[in-house]
Amino acid sequence: MKIGASSIRPNTLLNYQKRLWRVIKVEHVKTGRGGAFAQVEMKDIETGTKLNERFRAEDKVDEVELETRKMLYSYEDGDALVFLDNESYEPLSVSRGFLEKEMGYLLPNTEIQAKLYDNRLISVELPSNVVLEIIEADPVVKGQRDPGTDHGVARMPQGDPL
Template structure:
């Protein structure tokens, strides 16, 4: 059990059988009336963000979570298969629980967040930025660097990314996995 004084960003709460992460919180002491805590909570299963206000000092159920590095091995009909980097234990995770799954390639490391008591996987995060090779894009024309026009390009994982006109097939680019946007050319 924790109280509102223990709130911190990233803390996981159990409310009515659902797990929520605290995205942000603010302790408010109005001139009149009791203090309260205004929070933004993200549902682990659905990803929905809700606003909730707690009276100051209220007890809440804190969920202990663990973050572990796993390496992506392969995909089959059971889901995406990962191996723990320390114990070599293998687990299978559903596609819906992996953030940035379209940019996941074999051998990449991901951070898997699990419920500490039940060992159930809450979600997995691919690195924020990944370097991928372009397998196909329309050829660019010389001098097409002045405008901010973008064209579609297919990367080695099969995902499509919008890239500037001067990017060619075979080049490596850095991609932001949160929204699938082009960041820069990779060295």
Template structure:
């Protein structure tokens, strides 16, 4: 699908020279002399590399059709991560490198948004936060609730994060999937 650089939006995926790039940021810029330009920050869908690129305004760009589907993570089968489409119940295996760091937050039957282009899974979008059980952490010291210190904790997915000293093994915690930060204790 063709569009112009004036139609750019954050999250849009462009096909530039056979590679897919997600628009992370853009700004229309009119210098004192010459024509207007569109400054962009683009992230490679395949490698995650971020580049700055400037286009002349009104230049035609190829917008990739990206189909985002709600899926449930089922299991890892040795070849990749197996997901099931929530609408069609079709199963798809997604390579380890496509799943990337999202694996640190995936639980069996956990929900994820899978972006697909021409049948090829591109990347996985997780909810902003997930609830995971603490598998192991050193016991906290009694009365050490107010110091604001942290300690490492291994989550049920194997991911290690920093948690407050009062968190104990077996508790569920809320974790930010964007940076792995502790957001709070899950009660109940």
């Protein structure tokens, strides 16, 4: 869907120069002599490269509509994570590095909300609550720490600290 440059906001997904970009920062500027413009900082979804682009107020850009599907995290296959569509049971593989931050909370058979564009996974929404197993935790000695300071570190089976 085409939107005007004045409608661009942070986290908007744009199809620009045949690539998919997430808007990081937008500055709308109105000059005295010239017309208004939007200075947009974007990040390529696939490569992670950044681009600064200036759009005039009358310019139109393609905003991307994402499809939301419920999917089930099935298993890990080498460096790929495999998700199954809850309705069609079609597998969808994605690189482990793509969901690096979420890996500590992604357990087999976890249902997620997947955001897709052209059958490519763009982002995932994890459940609000997950049950995790703690295998090791730092000991806490009474009086060792001041109230309100950082707590000890606990480790999960995946090796991630919590």
